[in-house]
Amino acid sequence: xxxxxxxxxxxxxxxxxxxxxxxxxxxxxxxxxxxxxxxxxxxxxxxxxxxxxxxxxxxxxxxxxxxxxxxxxxxxxxxxxxxxxxxxxxxxxxxxxxxxxxxxxxxxxxxxxxxxxxxxxxxxxxxxxxxxxxxxxxxxxxxxxxxxxxxxxxxx
Numbered sequence: 001x002x003x004x005x006x007x008x009x010x011x012x013x014x015x016x017x018x019x020x021x022x023x024x025x026x027x028x029x030x031x032x033x034x035x036x037x038x039x040x041x042x043x044x045x046x047x048x049x050x051x052x053x054x055x056x057x058x059x060x061x062x063x064x065x066x067x068x069x070x071x072x073x074x075x076x077x078x079x080x081x082x083x084x085x086x087x088x089x090x091x092x093x094x095x096x097x098x099x100x101x102x103x104x105x106x107x108x109x110x111x112x113x114x115x116x117x118x119x120x121x122x123x124x125x126x127x128x129x130x131x132x133x134x135x136x137x138x139x140x141x142x143x144x145x146x147x148x149x150x151x152x153x154x155x156x
Contacts, residue, residue: 024074028067032074046081050121054111057119069097069113076101086111087126090136098136100126112141 035056039049053075057068069089076086076099087100095115101108108126113119124139 024070026067026070028063028070028072029074031063031067032071032076033078035071036075036078045079046084049075049079050111054119054121057113058117061117063117065095065097065113065115065117068117068119069099069111072099072111072113072119088132088134090134092139096139098122098124098139100124100134100136104128110136110139112139 035053036045036049039045039052044052053072057063057071060068063071073086073089076084079085083102085102087102090098090100092098097113099111099113101110103109103126105126107123110122110124110126111119112122120141121143122139122141123143125137127135127137129135
């Protein structure tokens, strides 16, 4: 999982931490891929994996927040859906890990992994500095865009 290039204040503040996209590693990768494979075998794919993924990760009290964020990112990126998936994971100063979507958006869907391991849905401003560096700001917990799709924008 990627480490942030810089840190800023807590969710809802306009300053923005950035994270550079690097390869995922650790036990969360295998878990995320196995989870999405199981769902795919039952006809569930694309954005439909998010609710069962959140529920399952929340049921895994022994899994670290870092591994949960990595598992969520790996599961999203193991999809067979073109241009669908997760961008980098951004670490916030309050300890939250933000799993971004590939979609560059003013109010894009994100998964928020809290320091206690709770996984929540949310929205955030997601921007790209370059092909591998994402900037996140204005994270809002519990909110989900009306048409939340985790895809790359046409310009990305």
